[in-house]
Amino acid sequence: MKKLITILPGDGIGKEVTAEGQKVLVKIAEYFGHQFDFNEALIGHDAIEATGTALPDETLATLRKADAILFGAVGHPHYDNNPNLKVRPEQGLLKMRKELGLYANLRPIKLFDELLEASSIKPEILKGADILFFRELTGDVYFGEKGRKDNDETAYDLMVYSKYEVERIAHKAFAAAQSRNKKVTSVDKANVLESSRLWRAVVQEVSKEYPDVNLTHMFVDAAAMKLIQDPRSFDVVLTGNLFGDILTDEASQIAGSMGMLASASIGDRVGLYEPIHGSAHDITGKGIANPLASILSAALMLDISFGLKDESQAIINAVSQTLKEGYRTIDIADSKTEKIKVLNTSAMGDMVAQRIAVNETITN
């Protein structure tokens, strides 16, 4: 199979982790006899420095030609504490999602058994948890009308959803539930918000087409509590952009660390794959970032965009094998376990890439 993959490293540790994701993709191509061609483009802070905008037209043109995109992260501390700056790295990511029609963000939360002790949640609560989030990605307060009034003394962001936006992601969530445990939990705040009442009505309507899937509704505050109290009670979680952003950071603790969680953003055409973590400037340049979320994002790409199930599984097996042998980055290193060997970012990438070779030899 011949594919063109655009690498968008972005800012901070984004650069460090995508290099490892790419390393593993190169290895997969080599072992399974595919041709993956790579190109690279600018986004975020670096793009602002070079061109004055967070998503240059040239980047967008490159992305439109790609078969899939591996993205790192955007963000820079310079902007975080300067709320008055008009051009911001995150605008690049939001514009890219909108322009490429990436309305469905899939965030699978599954704990590798080896990391049971790495989470701050008790192992007996976690074991066996397996959740797939469908976070709507191109609507909500993120894209509603926003502005200032009253001489800048009031600010607003409109929470807005249209029927078609809820329908299209709901269909994806229900279809996914059919090949899992046939449960969808739709999360909203319908006791307070009008947009949530529309959300709930549309989800109920769509659910009629999936009689084999059990639908429950939950308010977002209750869902936040339940996720930590009983993560195993969830299968597919369907929710809006803002609630999904918050709940998936929370749910990352179920997978041991933010550094483990991969995501896929899909929609009209090209798919984008990225860790759920940010640019983490506090650890940038130290070589300690966990590349597994980027590597697992590459696995999602192979499965979802290219339909390469065996290749995708080979990556997951290689990650699992690496963890089993005791290799960890610092964020998932549990000092109670003696056989742990702490690796830096690129050594972790090498380790996983090498184990792809081993898996191949074993299965053939």
Ligand code: IPM
């Ligand atoms: C995410 C991030 C982004 C979001 C930021 C960087 C704009 O937190 O992908 O979860 O809020 O969507």
Ligand code: MG
């Ligand atoms: Mg987030």
